[in-house]
Amino acid sequence: MPMTMAEKILAAHCGRDEVRAGELISxxxxxxxxxxxxxxxxxxxxxxxxxxxxFDAQRVAFIxxxxxxxxxxxxAENAKLMREFALEQGTVYYExxxxxxxxxxxxxxxxxxxxxxxxxxxSHTCTYGALGCFATGMGSTDVAxxxxxxxxxxxxxxxxxxxxxxxxxxxxxxxxxxxxxxGDIGVDGALYxxxxxxxxxxGEIGMEGRFTISNMxxxxxxxxxxxVPDDVTLDYVxxxxxxxxxxxxxxxxxxxxxxxxxxVSALEPMVALPSSPANAVPLSKAPPVEIxxxxxxxxxxGRLADLRLAAEVIDGRKVHPRVRCIVIPASHxxxxxxxxxxxxxxxxxxxxxxxxxxxxPCLGGYMGILAEGERCVSTSNRNFPGRMGxxxxxxxxxxxxxxxxSAVAGRLAGPEEVTR
Amino acid sequence: MSLRGHVHRYGAxxxxxxxxxxxxxxxxxxxxxxxHCMEDIDAEFVARVQPGDIIVADTNFGCGSSREHAPLxxxxxxxxxxxxxxxxxxxxxxxxxxxxxxxxxxxxxEGTESGDELEVELESGTIRNLTRGRxxxxxxxxxxxxxxxxAGGLVEYTKRRLAGRSG
Numbered sequence: 001m002p003m004t005m006a007e008k009i010l011a012a013h014c015g016r017d018e019v020r021a022g023e024l025i026s027x028x029x030x031x032x033x034x035x036x037x038x039x040x041x042x043x044x045x046x047x048x049x050x051x052x053x054x055f056d057a058q059r060v061a062f063i064x065x066x067x068x069x070x071x072x073x074x075x076a077e078n079a080k081l082m083r084e085f086a087l088e089q090g091t092v093y094y095e096x097x098x099x100x101x102x103x104x105x106x107x108x109x110x111x112x113x114x115x116x117x118x119x120x121x122x123s124h125t126c127t128y129g130a131l132g133c134f135a136t137g138m139g140s141t142d143v144a145x146x147x148x149x150x151x152x153x154x155x156x157x158x159x160x161x162x163x164x165x166x167x168x169x170x171x172x173x174x175x176x177x178x179x180x181x182x183g184d185i186g187v188d189g190a191l192y193x194x195x196x197x198x199x200x201x202x203g204e205i206g207m208e209g210r211f212t213i214s215n216m217x218x219x220x221x222x223x224x225x226x227x228v229p230d231d232v233t234l235d236y237v238x239x240x241x242x243x244x245x246x247x248x249x250x251x252x253x254x255x256x257x258x259x260x261x262x263x264v265s266a267l268e269p270m271v272a273l274p275s276s277p278a279n280a281v282p283l284s285k286a287p288p289v290e291i292x293x294x295x296x297x298x299x300x301x302g303r304l305a306d307l308r309l310a311a312e313v314i315d316g317r318k319v320h321p322r323v324r325c326i327v328i329p330a331s332h333x334x335x336x337x338x339x340x341x342x343x344x345x346x347x348x349x350x351x352x353x354x355x356x357x358x359x360x361p362c363l364g365g366y367m368g369i370l371a372e373g374e375r376c377v378s379t380s381n382r383n384f385p386g387r388m389g390x391x392x393x394x395x396x397x398x399x400x401x402x403x404x405x406s407a408v409a410g411r412l413a414g415p416e417e418v419t420r
Numbered sequence: 421m422s423l424r425g426h427v428h429r430y431g432a433x434x435x436x437x438x439x440x441x442x443x444x445x446x447x448x449x450x451x452x453x454x455x456h457c458m459e460d461i462d463a464e465f466v467a468r469v470q471p472g473d474i475i476v477a478d479t480n481f482g483c484g485s486s487r488e489h490a491p492l493x494x495x496x497x498x499x500x501x502x503x504x505x506x507x508x509x510x511x512x513x514x515x516x517x518x519x520x521x522x523x524x525x526x527x528x529x530e531g532t533e534s535g536d537e538l539e540v541e542l543e544s545g546t547i548r549n550l551t552r553g554r555x556x557x558x559x560x561x562x563x564x565x566x567x568x569x570x571a572g573g574l575v576e577y578t579k580r581r582l583a584g585r586s587g
Binding site: 024037038040041044045048049050051066067071072074075078120121122123125137138139140141142144145148149153187188191192221223276363364365369382384385386387391 | 443562
């Protein structure tokens with residue numbers, strides 16, 4: 001029987017020739033991750049299991065990312081608990097100053113690879129699907145048990161195939177493609193499903209734009225967001241991989257719940273208006289609202305290509321006097337490379353606040369919290385009420401070029417308008 | 421097991437930021453988290469909720485982040501059960517894993533208002549609206565889920581599996 005990408009990978013991880021959507025399986029795992037928000041509960045549940053050691057220390061990672069550098073005493077206690085457990089078990093661990101936003105760091109350092117089955121105690125674990133692996137977010141208890149046993153129960157998801165045709169325009173990238181898709185299918189449009197992304201447009205946007213697309217699969221309710229590895233993927237993976245990997249491809253006649261096609265040639269930069277990622281509209285249809293803050297960063301758009309794009313727009317210009325523009329490279333390596341390329345200087349010259357790596361404001365943790373009534377244009381992934389601060393603050397999701405242009409204009413604006 | 425309580429009714433896409441905002445995510449104690457349950461969308465919820473009460477919501481309840489703090493704080497607030505048309509999948513797993521019963525039933529959601537008194541039989545999935553004299557049938561749990569819940573949640577279930585492996 002022909003299989004989808006998800007079915008192929010999951011069959012290989014439960015010792016079967018084939019699996020079908022809807023089946024319950026026990027899935028062998030190649031990698032399990034957790035971060036400073038979800039690890040304390042996971043470690044507590046791991047202890048309750050009465051197990052001495054994690055199943056394989058080189059396949060378990062703890063990444064300080066959300067409230068780092070520790071924002072208060074309670075966060076410091078959580079980070080300490082996680083660090084001590086990681087050191088005791090000898091797992092993969094990065095200390096602050098080398099760490100980064102988990103979903104940028106783990107692929108960049110070659111811990112998660114094509115063909116893997118990965119679970120993480122963070123909903124954006126689906127990011128890794130861009131590599132051609134099956135990666136999905138779970139809660140702390142699931143991840144605690146996964147760390148102990150190296151497997152997890154899973155229902156094989158049905159798959160929806162998304163085909164992106166055409167060549168995206170100058171200021172259009174992965175963020176716009178996925179916001180357009182979520183706007184089309186809704187925040188539960190792919191509930192319980194694997195999203196399988198295809199099409200020539202993916203060949204145009206590089207690995208970083210692909211991560212952005214898979215990253216937001218969860219924003220449509222998706223269980224995973226998979227892509228088929230190509231030369232771009234393997235050129236990215238080869239110098240980084242910590243171990244062997246496997247390339248899987250879906251069968252041409254695999255059974256999909258649905259197939260959706262988009263032509264991205266005419267796609268504009270997209271903006272998700274408050275307060276749902278599905279409230280996506282083309283920038284030209286978005287109201288030119290005055291803004292108070294811009295955030296450029298996160299596991300969605302805090303990679304080097306994102307910073308280059310934002311710097312290109314903001315170079316030689318100034319952040320609007322009324323606006324604070326917060327730029328946070330999503331990992332220490334991204335930070336260092338951005339420093340070497342002069343991007344951080346460009347941002348600082350323009351009047352941006354440039355920070356060490358953290359998830360920080362994306363989830364309303366710290367480093368850029370909104371007051372009542374304030375508006376932020378953000379390159380992150382969610383804009384639910386109160387996501388970035390006060391319950392009556394507003395977040396507009398956009399790509400890094402739109403975010404940078406808005407910082408200069410002091411209102412929601414496009415890069416063409418600012419760089420003209 | 422029979423549950424009985426009054427309904428707190430919500431709409432579609434209640435997200436985990438609404439259930440427990442990230443500013444409280446450095447708290448690990450369920451009771452302490454419960455003091456802030458739903459506060460950004462329903463500031464009176466914590467004062468109003470009584471032990472045994474039931475949350476009834478539209479589609480995609482619990483969407484957004486993987487934070488287990490969300491079902492933990494709902495359970496610690498005294499809620500005995502959540503009934504929705506559908507749940508976000510991570511929230512669904514988390515709730516089953518920690519022993520917070522959740523049921524999917526379109527008709528019960530349509531036929532229920534805030535303040536109604538419900539009686540829920542978990543094994544059969546029968547939902548009675550005592551206020552309106554109506555009865556609904558939730559989607560049955562898959563057998564595996566019943567086994568997991570019967571074991572007392574995922575940790576107890578996994579303990580048994582591990583004991584089986586070494587024995």
